[in-house]
Amino acid sequence: MYIIGIDIAKKSHQAVIIDSDGHQKSKNFRFANTTEGFSILISRIEEVDKDYSNFEIGMEATGHYWINLYTRLIDKGFRVHVINPLQSDALRNLYLRKTKTDSVDSKLIANVIRFGQYTETRLTDDKLMTVRELSRQRFYLVDMNSDLKRKIVVIMDKIFPEFQEIFSDMFGKTSCAILKRCPSSKEVQEIPFDEFSAIIKRASRGRFNEGKAQAIKLAAQDSFSALMDHTPLSFLVKQMVEQIELLEKQIESLEKVISEIFSHFNTKITQIPGIGPILGAVILSEIGDINRFSSSKKLVAFAGIDPSIKQSGEFISSENHMSKRGSPYLRRALWIASFVNVNHNKEIIKLYGKKVSNGKGHYKTMGFLCHKLLNVVYAVLKNNADYVPLQ
Numbered sequence: 001m002y003i004i005g006i007d008i009a010k011k012s013h014q015a016v017i018i019d020s021d022g023h024q025k026s027k028n029f030r031f032a033n034t035t036e037g038f039s040i041l042i043s044r045i046e047e048v049d050k051d052y053s054n055f056e057i058g059m060e061a062t063g064h065y066w067i068n069l070y071t072r073l074i075d076k077g078f079r080v081h082v083i084n085p086l087q088s089d090a091l092r093n094l095y096l097r098k099t100k101t102d103s104v105d106s107k108l109i110a111n112v113i114r115f116g117q118y119t120e121t122r123l124t125d126d127k128l129m130t131v132r133e134l135s136r137q138r139f140y141l142v143d144m145n146s147d148l149k150r151k152i153v154v155i156m157d158k159i160f161p162e163f164q165e166i167f168s169d170m171f172g173k174t175s176c177a178i179l180k181r182c183p184s185s186k187e188v189q190e191i192p193f194d195e196f197s198a199i200i201k202r203a204s205r206g207r208f209n210e211g212k213a214q215a216i217k218l219a220a221q222d223s224f225s226a227l228m229d230h231t232p233l234s235f236l237v238k239q240m241v242e243q244i245e246l247l248e249k250q251i252e253s254l255e256k257v258i259s260e261i262f263s264h265f266n267t268k269i270t271q272i273p274g275i276g277p278i279l280g281a282v283i284l285s286e287i288g289d290i291n292r293f294s295s296s297k298k299l300v301a302f303a304g305i306d307p308s309i310k311q312s313g314e315f316i317s318s319e320n321h322m323s324k325r326g327s328p329y330l331r332r333a334l335w336i337a338s339f340v341n342v343n344h345n346k347e348i349i350k351l352y353g354k355k356v357s358n359g360k361g362h363y364k365t366m367g368f369l370c371h372k373l374l375n376v377v378y379a380v381l382k383n384n385a386d387y388v389p390l391q
Contacts, residue, residue: 001054003017003110004018004055004057005112005113006069007060007109009033010063011032011033012030012032013059013069014028015030015044016028016107026048028106033068053077057113058083058113083109083113127264130261131261134257135329137254139329148240148247152240155233156170158225158233159226159237160183161224162220162222163183166216166219174203178200181199181238182234183241184225185223186225187230189220189221193213193214193217196213196217200216258281259277262280267280267284268380268387269380272373272380274338275377279337283334283337286330290381296374296379303334304330304331334373341369352365355368
């Protein structure tokens with residue numbers, strides 16, 4: 001049996017082949033992260049043994065750079081283990097001389113596999129990986145959208161502060177139609193009433209009449225806006241509203257694609273209150289293979305919602321925060337689902353109230369609910385079981 005340790009990098013990787021006793025069967029060699037480089041790796045392997053079943057390969061989960069090589073090796077029939085860099089760091093720390101070079105690292109990784117003391121990062125099927133990328137992109141667009149809205153609010157506080165009180169949703173269709181045409185109090189005053197009223201009527205599909213237009217005109221006339229040139233700030237608002245409209249269309253398109261792919265997964269996760277197809281896709285794709293977690297406690301630690309331990313001598317802190325290791329996307333999805341439950345699920349509302357009445361703050365209680373929710377997720381995914389309401 002032979003073990004190949006590969007130190008992953010962006011443009012090229014370093015590898016070494018050892019046997020089950022730890023003796024090197026090849027010199028350390030470098031190969032590019034290209035098709036040609038992969039051919040070099042295969043040829044070096046075949047110099048030792050042409051039977052691929054006699055090899056086990058280990059590599060660290062370094063960024064995303066390992067994925068292309070991993071998929072190629074799996075396609076060739078190799079057994080590949082992707083390990084957390086923290087595990088090879090633990091072995092490195094046993095050495096008295098703290099050396100870190102590519103050649104040393106590749107042998108360290110090979111020895112981690114040889115000793116068998118590791119847990120794997122398993123690459124799930126293509127569809128689940130795709131859903132993970134799409135879901136992360138959705139969060140990115142949602143954050144961009146929110147940031148633009150915050151910026152618009154700040155600008156409107158200067159050029160038409162009363163506008164935010166006129167509509168229940170400042171970024172609804174009617175409001176955005178006005179912001180794209182005349183966001184400042186000065187522009188609202190200058191636009192002819194008939195034209196302004198037509199903009200509102202068209203955007204609201206007749207829901208708002210001339211009375212709404214008149215109310216906005218009056219607010220603009222008495223606006224306590226900054227005594228400054230509104231033109232450049234008005235230009236920024238118009239641009240940002242157009243960006244928001246584009247982002248919202250992209251988010252909607254992403255959600256349709258995510259929901260379509262997610263519908264083909266055999267999972268009961270959406271039976272859990274607060275988890276629909278979008279959040280279910282995030283949670284499922286970030287967790288990956290549930291079987292790599294032997295207990296819900298390990299999944300909680302992976303998600304980073306376990307408490308961090310602070311200890312000094314005999315003192316152990318009782319006011320610890322989330323460790324926040326693992327996937328921030330998974331934590332965010334759990335937080336959103338817990339927030340939905342706090343607002344709509346009678347069982348969770350009762351549990352939330354009980355915790356708060358016992359002196360727990362909002363954030364600590366929400367952390368507790370995220371923890372509890374993830375335990376439920378673990379049970380449903382691990383056993384492919386139906387959701388059982390909390391008793």
